[in-house]
Amino acid sequence: xxxxxxxxxxxxxxxxxxxxxxxxxxxxxxxxxxxxxxxxxxxxxxxxxxxxxxxxxxxxxxxxxxxxxxxxxxxxxxxxxxxxxxxxxxxxxxxxxxxxxxxxxxxxxxxxxxxxxxxxxxxxxxxxxxxxxxxxxxxxxxxxxxxxxxxxxxxxxxxxxxxxxxxxxxxxxxxxxxxxxxxxxxxxxxxxxxxxxxxxxxxxxxxxxxxxxxxxxxxxxxxxxxxxxxxxxxxxxxxxxxxxxxxxxxxxxxxxxxxxxxxxxxxxxxxxxxxxxxxxxxxxxxxxxxxxxxxxxxxxxxxxxxxxxxxxxxxxxxxxxxxxxxxxxxxxxxxxxxxxxxxxxxxxxxxxxxxxxxxxxxxxxxxxxxxxxxxxxxxxxxxxxxxxxxxxxxxxxxxxx
Amino acid sequence: xxxxxxxxxxxxxxxxxxxxxxxxxxxxxxxxxxxxxxxxxxxxxxxxxxxxxxxxxxxxxxxxxxxxxxxxxxxxxxxxxxxxxxxxxxxxxxxxxxxxxxxxxxxxxxxxxxxxxxxxxxxxxxxxxxxxxxxxxxxxxxxxxxxxxxxxxxxxxxxxxxxxxxxxxxxxxxxxxxxxxxxxxxxxxxxxxxxxxxxxxxxxxxxxxxxxxxxxxxxxxxxxxxxxxxxxxxxxxxxxxxxxxxxxxxxxxxxxxxxxxxxxxxxxxxxxxxxxxxxxxxxxxxxxxxxxxxxxxxxxxxxxxxxxxxxxxxxxxxxxxxxxxxxxxxxxxxxxxxxxxxxxxxxxxxxxxxxxxxxxxxxxxxxxxxxxxxxxxxxxxxxxxxxxxxxxxxxxxxxxx
Numbered sequence: 001x002x003x004x005x006x007x008x009x010x011x012x013x014x015x016x017x018x019x020x021x022x023x024x025x026x027x028x029x030x031x032x033x034x035x036x037x038x039x040x041x042x043x044x045x046x047x048x049x050x051x052x053x054x055x056x057x058x059x060x061x062x063x064x065x066x067x068x069x070x071x072x073x074x075x076x077x078x079x080x081x082x083x084x085x086x087x088x089x090x091x092x093x094x095x096x097x098x099x100x101x102x103x104x105x106x107x108x109x110x111x112x113x114x115x116x117x118x119x120x121x122x123x124x125x126x127x128x129x130x131x132x133x134x135x136x137x138x139x140x141x142x143x144x145x146x147x148x149x150x151x152x153x154x155x156x157x158x159x160x161x162x163x164x165x166x167x168x169x170x171x172x173x174x175x176x177x178x179x180x181x182x183x184x185x186x187x188x189x190x191x192x193x194x195x196x197x198x199x200x201x202x203x204x205x206x207x208x209x210x211x212x213x214x215x216x217x218x219x220x221x222x223x224x225x226x227x228x229x230x231x232x233x234x235x236x237x238x239x240x241x242x243x244x245x246x247x248x249x250x251x252x253x254x255x256x257x258x259x260x261x262x263x264x265x266x267x268x269x270x271x272x273x274x275x276x277x278x279x280x281x282x283x284x285x286x287x288x289x290x291x292x293x294x295x296x297x298x299x300x301x302x303x304x305x306x307x308x309x310x311x312x313x314x315x316x317x318x319x320x321x322x323x324x325x326x327x328x329x330x331x332x333x334x335x336x337x338x339x340x341x342x343x344x345x346x347x348x349x350x351x352x353x354x355x356x357x358x359x360x361x362x363x364x365x366x367x368x369x370x371x372x373x374x375x376x377x378x379x380x381x382x383x384x385x386x387x388x389x390x391x392x393x394x395x396x397x398x399x400x401x
Numbered sequence: 402x403x404x405x406x407x408x409x410x411x412x413x414x415x416x417x418x419x420x421x422x423x424x425x426x427x428x429x430x431x432x433x434x435x436x437x438x439x440x441x442x443x444x445x446x447x448x449x450x451x452x453x454x455x456x457x458x459x460x461x462x463x464x465x466x467x468x469x470x471x472x473x474x475x476x477x478x479x480x481x482x483x484x485x486x487x488x489x490x491x492x493x494x495x496x497x498x499x500x501x502x503x504x505x506x507x508x509x510x511x512x513x514x515x516x517x518x519x520x521x522x523x524x525x526x527x528x529x530x531x532x533x534x535x536x537x538x539x540x541x542x543x544x545x546x547x548x549x550x551x552x553x554x555x556x557x558x559x560x561x562x563x564x565x566x567x568x569x570x571x572x573x574x575x576x577x578x579x580x581x582x583x584x585x586x587x588x589x590x591x592x593x594x595x596x597x598x599x600x601x602x603x604x605x606x607x608x609x610x611x612x613x614x615x616x617x618x619x620x621x622x623x624x625x626x627x628x629x630x631x632x633x634x635x636x637x638x639x640x641x642x643x644x645x646x647x648x649x650x651x652x653x654x655x656x657x658x659x660x661x662x663x664x665x666x667x668x669x670x671x672x673x674x675x676x677x678x679x680x681x682x683x684x685x686x687x688x689x690x691x692x693x694x695x696x697x698x699x700x701x702x703x704x705x706x707x708x709x710x711x712x713x714x715x716x717x718x719x720x721x722x723x724x725x726x727x728x729x730x731x732x733x734x735x736x737x738x739x740x741x742x743x744x745x746x747x748x749x750x751x752x753x754x755x756x757x758x759x760x761x762x763x764x765x766x767x768x769x770x771x772x773x774x775x776x777x778x779x780x781x782x783x784x785x786x787x788x789x790x791x792x793x794x795x796x797x798x799x800x801x802x
């Protein structure tokens with residue numbers, strides 16, 4: 001695809017990578033790309049997005065703008081994305097013109113419709129929570145207004161499209177939760193009693209080699225449903241960890257079997273149930289919040305790994321050299337405008353803590369403004385430090401301190 | 402200087418840092434600055450210098466251009482430098498206008514004249530090789546043409562100004578080496594039988610706190626006299642290491658005693674003599690090639706540490722979590738023009754190896770084109786990997802492979 005291995009061995013990774021989206025994931029991809037000597041061109045609607053100050057070129061426009069997507073593709077040797085919300089139809093056309101888009105637009109399209117994703121998993125024998133039924137927008141309105149009865153309690157409703165950071169998911173435990181029903185094309189799935197949420201980051205290169213990172217444990221903010229604390233490695237028995245990795249490999253293989261070009265980094269989010277089963281919750285076909293700790297704690301960060309994979313280079317070691325905990329720095333509810341960190345000093349005075357500040361110009365409730373990774377000799381000590389920082393650090397707005 | 406600690410604790414590090422020089426050290430400072438959310442403006446004569454594609458603004462001009470230096474200073478909250486070769490007279494004037502330049506121009510001026518640096522060390526009781534005498538350019542011509550006899554053999558001649566990467570130093574062992582005599586204002590110092598070359602990276606913050614990194618061992622390329630392999634921690638007894646750190650602290654303290662604002666990262670290069678003594682060789686008042694491994698192997702990289710120090714933030718932990726070896730990727734003699742890496746594949750397939758490619762547009766003999774840091778569980782294993790990479794990796798020019 002990019003020439004023979006012989007060629008790769010004797011030339012520089014000077015290719016230009018195009019990134020759809022200019023948020024924090026794109027920024028971290030760009031920082032790593034710059035270290036390796038790659039050029040970056042990004043597309044984002046916000047001229048002051050996190051990627052803006054460090055990419056070689058920023059195309060300002062909607063991620064659904066056909067012309068801008070084409071412009072990005074024409075200027076890049078390979079195109080990837082840091083967010084799923086883009087126009088997969090256009091990307092499929094661009095791909096047919098011979099431009100590499102990785103992972104492939106057809107795969108993204110499958111992932112983007114959570115119902116299709118679910119059906120794909122089920123049809124490939126990947127363990128996942130039971131699908132109860134598909135529901136149209138009209139039906140959801142009927143359920144919400146109690147004109148129609150839900151098939152069962154409790155259940156989980158998932159919007160087919162547009163979900164992100166906990167949006168697009170409703171847990172309906174009983175009659176009192178009916179106001180939570182999302183009025184959109186969606187589906188119901190079985191409610192799972194969760195012991196732990198875990199995730200496996202997997203990378204697949206152009207030659208088909210697959211590598212997984214150590215399984216991580218995710219703790220979610222109960223208010224926002226955004227990842228609140230990530231613990232790596234997960235505190236689970238070795239056999240559970242091995243099983244989770246096997247399932248993650250099966251997921252990647254299911255894409256390959258479906259002729260979907262699965263190249264790059266994927267995050268497979270899973271539930272570890274109270275009865276010890278592992279169920280795939282959902283898949284992100286990109287670098288992911290659950291892999292930020294790899295920057296400081298693993299031999300190859302998820303960002304470098306993704307770039308290696310899509311650039312036709314060999315994958316790097318996924319070994320973790322230090323236990324790590326990552327906390328997101330979310331905008332405090334009630335604060336808007338230019339952000340300010342309360343507790344910066346505490347972060348900087350914590351041994352092994354790394355501040356990543358995305359450089360977004362405004363904060364808002366639960367907006368991801370940055371993150372802190374803590375590495376330490378012991379996981380318990382790192383968790384302790386993370387908890388202390390979570391208590392003392394807040395993202396508010398300037399002037400309100 | 403930057404407001405009270407209370408202020409720092411409640412605000413973002415959104416200050417703009419101005420960097421004199423846009424080379425690889427500036428690039429690595431910028432990458433870290435971006436992670437932390439700082440803005441970077443740099444001055445360099447080359448519009449396509451390594452910093453160019455990632456800084457917020459590049460001022461193109463000579464590092465000796467008074468107006469450009471002033472422009473840089475006016476646009477920055479604090480100014481620092483990644484290379485010593487700049488106009489310290491102008492910087493002193495700018496400083497008097499109330500602009501922070503760290504470390505201070507007066508300190509840089511002292512360092513830049515190697516004779517003054519030497520006399521400073523001697524007068525503060527810092528161990529260093531014996532100063533034989535000062536020699537004028539005229540005298541060096543006389544020595545070279547044998548019109549005048551050298552005071553002794555062997556000896557080391559050092560140019561007072563302009564030395565860099567081994568340039569400006571001549572080792573005159575006997576009559577046959579007279580052609581090596583540098584025709585410039587310089588001085589002679591005693592020749593030392595060296596067991597090992599070591600270095601201590603030290604950081605001092607605005608409040609006067611000083612931290613040192615583990616002592617490193619430097620192996621030089623005998624052809625170019627450029628750092629060839631860096632080993633951290635140095636393979637020396639604990640008491641030698643402690644002694645080296647004490648001397649490094651004494652050096653920093655000698656600047657403070659001389660009322661020189663020593664804030665930022667300093668590299669103190671030393672000789673460990675065959676008789677077990679430690680002698681200071683020379684001092685770099687900036688981030689340094691001997692500290693590149695800190696990016697991947699230490700809790701706080703030298704680049705973050707320098708930024709913290711000059712931005713008025715607390716220093717981070719200097720602890721090393723993994724043994725590390727760094728090798729420079731130097732341009733192979735005989736190759737010029739657009740660079741190409743032979744052996745890229747080997748680097749990427751080495752577990753724990755990190756490629757840093759500076760993005761210089763042309764290569765040349767012994768030009769620093771990039772570096773590779775290898776971290777591993779054991780230092781011996783890292784050294785083995787580094788040696789294998791040194792044998793297989795070469796920087797040549799495109800089309801010549």
